[in-house]
Amino acid sequence: MDKIRVGVIGCGGIAKRSHIPNLVSQPDVEVVAICDVYNEVCEVVAEEHKIPHVFTDYNNLLAMDEIDAVDICTPNFAHKDPAIAALQAGKHVLVEKPIARNATEGQEMVDAARKSGKKFMVAQCCRWLPDSLALKRFIDGGAMGEMYYARIQAIRRRGIPSWGVFTDKEKQGGGPLIDIGVHILDTTLWLLGHPKPVAASGATYTKFGNRPGIFGAWGPWDHTNFTVEDFAAGFVRFENGLTLSIESSFAANIEKDRMSLAIMGTEGGCQTDPLKLFREEHGTLIDISPTSLPASNMYAAEIRGFIDSIKNDTEPPVTGEQALLVMKILDGIYKSSELGREVKID
Ligand SMILES: NC(=O)c1ccc[n+]([C@@H]2O[C@H](COP(=O)([O-])OP(=O)(O)OC[C@H]3O[C@@H](n4cnc5c(N)ncnc54)[C@H](O)[C@@H]3O)[C@@H](O)[C@H]2O)c1
Missing domain, CATH: 3.40.50.720 (NAD(P)-binding Rossmann-like Domain)
Incomplete structure (x- = not known):
């Protein structure tokens, strides 16, 4: 061929x-x-x-x-x-x-x-961002030890999409959580080695997108047909004891946009935005900021x-099964928000 x-x-x-x-x-x-x-x-x-x-x-x-x-x-x-x-x-x-x-x-x-x-x-x-690739190399090289907690954010101050169907729940499935939260969640699960999720809880809010007169950094949208959340928070438990918290927004009163992850391990910690690694070496706490990462067109x-x-x-580098696990977590957070309690993930 x-x-x-x-x-x-x-x-x-x-x-x-x-x-x-x-x-x-x-x-x-x-x-x-x-x-x-x-x-x-x-x-x-x-x-x-x-x-x-x-x-x-x-x-x-x-x-x-x-x-x-x-x-x-x-x-x-x-x-x-x-x-x-x-x-x-x-x-x-x-x-x-x-x-x-x-x-x-x-x-x-x-x-x-x-x-x-x-x-x-x-x-x-x-997954192909230079920072993601650098963290993958460190993690696979054993820099983190046992990873037990992740805190991730895909948050925008005023970034409500003004084109397409991104604010239509029926066509999109949800708001920022499914649209941009999915990116940071997928990258993090890949770095964590795809642990099996077992339960999720969450809450979603629509506080800006359905109101007239709200500033839109990405242009005007139809606030009368805004049916998705504009902020979501979730907490996920995994079979191996690891837990993860996620925040995702199209609009919120926060300092700045962030697409970031932080993972805590027994031997090291790591984060993006900015990219850093934390370790204790020879009785001393140190921060490592990798420099000169090779550029990549993701x-x-x-x-x-x-x-x-x-x-x-x-096997493709992102399998359907991996993407399905991400989707099950997002479904779990949405469902938990509706029910007001933690839900199981099968
Ligand atoms: N990976 C990324 O960074 C990234 C960025 C933006 C969007 N996306 C994803 O890409 C997808 C599209 O987003 P977009 O921003 O390009 O949206 P868009 O609205 O700009 O484009 C979608 C196009 O699909 C066409 N379309 C709709 N139904 C169709 C059908 N049945 N057959 C043929 N064409 C059809 C529409 O006419 C439109 O031109 C979404 O799932 C979104 O989540 C990914």
């Missing part, structure tokens, strides 16, 4: 900004078709990148025998159906994060992937990982 021939479904922000440019720049990838429900969006992208086939119905794209893999960049409500249809049509699938709107949909996708024998990967790009690395898994017939 020389070139992997890819079709892209969904030609909005992330497809145009990251996926399509990084697919076409791979020497062994050919983007042969794109699809969006809006034909005019596709025509512009097809012209720019010299992509020969354009569709408004993804089933027509999937009917192309010459396509080996699809990259799904649609909103969350349109992840499951095209992914399952693509797997059933014998295509490998890369799907944007989160895996779906909830774990029930995610489970169906993972089952379809297993049945098809095709590669199935979820685009959790933040989107290019993510696409490369997917393509390599097809070419080498290896």
